[in-house]
Amino acid sequence: MKKISFLFIYILVTISFSCSGPTITDDLLDGEVVFDPSLYNPEQFLVSAKYPIPTPADLNKHIILAVHGYTATTFEWQEFQDWSVTPSYRISQVLLGGHGRDYNAFKNSTWEDWRSSITSEYEKLIALGYTRISLVGSSTGGTLLLELVNSGYFNNHLHPKNIFLVDPIVVPSNKLQTLVGIIGPMIVYVETDQTAAENNYWYRFRPYETINELNNVMSIVRKGLENGMTLPSGTYLKVFHSLHDPVASTTSSVLIYKGLKTSSGSKIEVQLIYSDIHVFTRLNLRTKVTLLQKNNQLDVFNQIANKLN
Template identity: 65%
Template structure:
C-alpha cells in the first residue's frame, strides 16, 4: 500500500509534467488571410491621414484648432476597425475623431509578440502630444478595453499634470480585472502554451490577431495589475476632466468588476465620483457591432446611446 502510494506521488507529477510539455505548441501556423501574417496590415499604416487628425491637418487653421478632437483607441489585439463605426457615424459632426493604432498592433504576429504595454501606450501619447503641439486645446479620449487601462495608467502617473487637460475621458468596457479566470495564470502556464488561439469569424481575422502570444498576455496582465494597485491607492483625474465608464453587464472579456474598481478608485478633480452606465449586454466592446454574427435591437440601441452621449459632450 505504502509502495503504491509512493509510486502515485512520484509518477503523478512526472506524468503531468510530460503531458504538459508534450502539449506545448510551437509557433502558430499563420496564413496570408490573417492579420497576424505579413500581407494584411492595418490600413492606418498606409494612409495615416485618413485616421489621425495630426496627419490629416499638419498645419491647422484657427478654425481647425477650435474643433474638439476625440482620440479613439482600441483594445488588446484589435485595430482601428474597432472604432470605425463611430468614425463613420461622426462623418458630419463638428468634432473630429483621431482613430489611432496602438503600437505592436495591426502589423504581424512577430511585431505583436515583441511589443510591451509601454509600446501600446506610446501611440496614445504620440498622437496626443502632436495635437497638443499643433495648438489644439479641446481634446478628449475614448478607450475601449485595454486602452481604458492605458488611459488610467496615464492618469495614475500624473502624465496630464504637465499637459493640456482632456475635456472628457470615456471608457468602453475597460479592463482592470479579466473575466477569463485562466488569464491570471498565464505567467505560469504561458511558456507551455506559447500562444492562445481565438476562435473568431474569418472576417474578424483581418482586424484582430487570431493568435495571441503569451508574452503579450503577460504584458496585458502587468498593466492591468499596475492600474488595479493604483486604483486601490486612489487616482485623481486631471483638473476639469469629465469621465464616464460604459460597461456591459456580463462582459465576457473585461470583467464588469473593472468598472466597480474604477468607480471606487478614481475621483474627479473636484472630489466627485465618475459617471457610470451599465449596459444590458453580454458582448465585449459593445460599441463595435460590425462583423458580429447577429445584432439585436437592444445592442444597436446601446451603441447609438453611447455614440450620442459622447457626441453631445464633443460639440
C-alpha cells in the same frame, strides 16, 4: 481537490494544443501582409497627419482620440467614425504600438509600446495648437488611458476635456488569464475563436508574452485604484460597461468607481449596459445583431458626441 484537478486538466489540454509556434498564413492579421490601412494611409485616421497645418477653423474643433483594445486595430472604432457626421468635432483613430503588424512584431511589443501611440498623437495635436481634446478607449484602450491618469502624464500636458471608457479591463472575466505568467512558456500562444472576416482586424494568435503585458498593465492600474486616483482638473470621465461582459469583468468598473475621483473629489459616472458582448460599441462583423445592441451603441455614441459640442 476536484477544482485543482480540473484546473490541471485544463492546463494540460491547453498545452497540448499550443506547445509549438502557430501556423500563420497571410490571410491573417498575424501574417506579413499589412492589413490596417492606418499604417500606410495615416492621414485617413490621424487628425495630426490629415491636417498638419491646421487653420483657425480646424483648431476650433474638438478632437477625440479613439483607442482600441488588445489584439485589435483601428477597425474597432470605425463605426463611430462612420456615424459621426457633425463638423464640430473630429476623430483621430489611434493604432496601438505593436498592433496591426505581423505576429512577431506583436509578440515583441510591450504595453508601454502600445501606450506610446496614444501619447504620440496627443502631443502632436497639442503642438499643432489644439486645445479641446478628449479620449475614448475600449477594453485595454481604456486600461491604458487609466494608466496615463495614474502615472500623472496629464499633469504635465494639456488636460483632456473628457475620457470615456467602454468595457475597460482591470479584472478579466476569465480568471485563468492570471496563470499565463506561470504556464506561458509552455503554452506559447492562445488561439482565439473568431470568424474569417475578423481575422483581418484582430490577431488570431495571442502570444503569451503579450498576455503577460496585459496582465502587467492591469495590475498597475488596479494598484493605482486601490491607492486612489484623481482625474486632472476639468476632466470629465464616464465608464460604460456590459453587464454580462465575457472578457472584462464588471468588477473592473466597480474598482474604477471606488478608486477614481474627479479633481474636486466627486465620484465618476458609471453606466451598466444590458449586454453580453465585449466592446458593445463595435457591431460590425458580429452575427445576429439585435435591436437592443444597436440602441446601446447609438446611446453611447450620442452621449460622447453631446459632450464634445
